[in-house]
Amino acid sequence: MxxxxxxxxxxxxxxxxxxxxxxxxxxxxxxxxxxxxxxxxxxxxxxxxxxxxxxxxxxxxxxxxxxxxxxxxxxxxxxxxxxxxxxxxxxxxxxSPPRNAFMLPDAQRHILIGGGIGITPLLSMMMYLQGRNADWQLHYYTRDPGRAPFGDMLRQGPYAPRVQFSRSLKNGYPDVLDTPSPDTAIMLCGPDGFMNAVFSHAVAAGWQADQVHTEYFRPTETTHALSDRAFDVVLARSGQTVNVPAGQSIAAALLAAGVDVDLSCEQGMCGACVVPLVAGEGDHRDMVLTAEEQGRSIALCCSRSRSPSLTLDL
Ligand code: FES
Missing domain, CATH: 2.40.30.10 (Translation factors)
Incomplete structure (x- = not known):
C-alpha cells in the first residue's frame, strides 16, 4: 500500500x-x-x-x-x-501522494470528453491547457446540465466558449470525432458503457486507438480468471526467482517471498504496482498502461504471464 x-x-x-x-x-x-x-x-x-x-x-x-x-x-x-x-x-x-495513470500527452489539440463524475480528471487538464493558451475543447455529458457538478464554473468565464454540454450520447457524439486528425489527443473518462461507446465510435470514424486515452473508475469486466497456470518471476537485480502459482497474483507471490511491492487499488486501475518488465511476455490485465507501455512495464496486482517466466527490474 x-x-x-x-x-x-x-x-x-x-x-x-x-x-x-x-x-x-x-x-x-x-x-x-x-x-x-x-x-x-x-x-x-x-x-x-x-x-x-x-x-x-x-x-x-x-x-x-x-x-x-x-x-x-x-x-x-x-x-x-x-x-x-x-x-x-x-x-x-x-x-496518498498523487499518482497519475491518465497523463495528458503532448498534442496540437486536446479533445476532453467526460461522462458524469468522469469530468473530474478532465478539469485539471482543462485548467492546465487554458493556462498555456492551448487548443482544447471539452464535451461534458451529464443528465441535467443545469445542476451538473462544476456546471456553473464551466458556463462562465474563459472556459465557456470551449465547453459543450450534452445530456446523452443518444443526442449525438461530438462532431469533432467525425474528422480524425493525427495531431490530436482524445482524453475520455466516465462510466464504462459511455467510454466504450465513445471509444468505438472514434475508432470507427478513423481515429487510432492510441489517440484515445482513457481512465476507468472501476475494473472493467474481464473474462480472465486469476487461476490460470503457474509461472516464474525472476528479479533481475537480486537474481531471485519466485514461483507464482495459479490463483495468486504476482504481487501476492512476491510479498509472500519477502519482496516489497507497492499496492493500492489491487484492481489494475491506479498504477501503484507497475514495475519495469525486462523480459518475457506479460498477459496484461490492467487499465492503466497503454499498449506501448505494456511492452516494457507490468502491473503486478492483476497481470499474468504468457511466457514460462517474466523478468522484472526489481
Ligand atoms: S495496485 Fe493499483 S494497479 Fe495494481
Missing part, C-alpha cells in the same frame, strides 16, 4: 446536485502538498476505513491545496458515502 499522510479538510461544499467537493490542505507547520500533474488521483482513507481513489480536480499549479469531488452513490459500499456524510471542515484525512 502507498504511504499515507495526514492533511486537513479546509472546505466542504456541495457541488451540483449530488456531489460534495473537498479542499484538502497541509497540516499547520507542514510543507506544501506534493506536486501533481493534470489527470492525477490520490488514495483517500475514508471514515469507513475503506480506501478510495479520487481524481484531483483543481489546478495543478496550486500547491496549497487539493480539490476532490465525491459523488453520492446509492450503491456505494460505504467509502464514498462515509466521506459525503461524515466529513467536516477541520477534520484530518489520510491520503
Amino acid at each position: 502507498s504511504t499515507l499522510f495526514s492533511v486537513l479538510v479546509d472546505a466542504v461544499t456541495p457541488e451540483g446536485d449530488d456531489c460534495v467537493r473537498l479542499r484538502l490542505v497541509a497540516r499547520t507547520g507542514q510543507d506544501d502538498l506534493p506536486r501533481f500533474e493534470p489527470g492525477a488521483h490520490i488514495d483517500v482513507m475514508t471514515p469507513s476505513g475503506l480506501i478510495r481513489q479520487y481524481s484531483l480536480c483543481g489546478s495543478a499549479e496550486d500547491r496549497t491545496g487539493y480539490e476532490l469531488c465525491i459523488k453520492r452513490e446509492a450503491a456505494s459500499r460505504g467509502g464514498s458515502e462515509s466521506l459525503c456524510a461524515g466529513i467536516r471542515r477541520g477534520m484530518e484525512l489520510r491520503i
Whole structure:
C-alpha cells in the first residue's frame, strides 16, 4: 500500500446536485502538498476505513491545496458515502501522494470528453491547457446540465466558449470525432458503457486507438480468471526467482517471498504496482498502461504471464 499522510479538510461544499467537493490542505507547520500533474488521483482513507481513489480536480499549479469531488452513490459500499456524510471542515484525512495513470500527452489539440463524475480528471487538464493558451475543447455529458457538478464554473468565464454540454450520447457524439486528425489527443473518462461507446465510435470514424486515452473508475469486466497456470518471476537485480502459482497474483507471490511491492487499488486501475518488465511476455490485465507501455512495464496486482517466466527490474 502507498504511504499515507495526514492533511486537513479546509472546505466542504456541495457541488451540483449530488456531489460534495473537498479542499484538502497541509497540516499547520507542514510543507506544501506534493506536486501533481493534470489527470492525477490520490488514495483517500475514508471514515469507513475503506480506501478510495479520487481524481484531483483543481489546478495543478496550486500547491496549497487539493480539490476532490465525491459523488453520492446509492450503491456505494460505504467509502464514498462515509466521506459525503461524515466529513467536516477541520477534520484530518489520510491520503496518498498523487499518482497519475491518465497523463495528458503532448498534442496540437486536446479533445476532453467526460461522462458524469468522469469530468473530474478532465478539469485539471482543462485548467492546465487554458493556462498555456492551448487548443482544447471539452464535451461534458451529464443528465441535467443545469445542476451538473462544476456546471456553473464551466458556463462562465474563459472556459465557456470551449465547453459543450450534452445530456446523452443518444443526442449525438461530438462532431469533432467525425474528422480524425493525427495531431490530436482524445482524453475520455466516465462510466464504462459511455467510454466504450465513445471509444468505438472514434475508432470507427478513423481515429487510432492510441489517440484515445482513457481512465476507468472501476475494473472493467474481464473474462480472465486469476487461476490460470503457474509461472516464474525472476528479479533481475537480486537474481531471485519466485514461483507464482495459479490463483495468486504476482504481487501476492512476491510479498509472500519477502519482496516489497507497492499496492493500492489491487484492481489494475491506479498504477501503484507497475514495475519495469525486462523480459518475457506479460498477459496484461490492467487499465492503466497503454499498449506501448505494456511492452516494457507490468502491473503486478492483476497481470499474468504468457511466457514460462517474466523478468522484472526489481
Ligand atoms: S495496485 Fe493499483 S494497479 Fe495494481
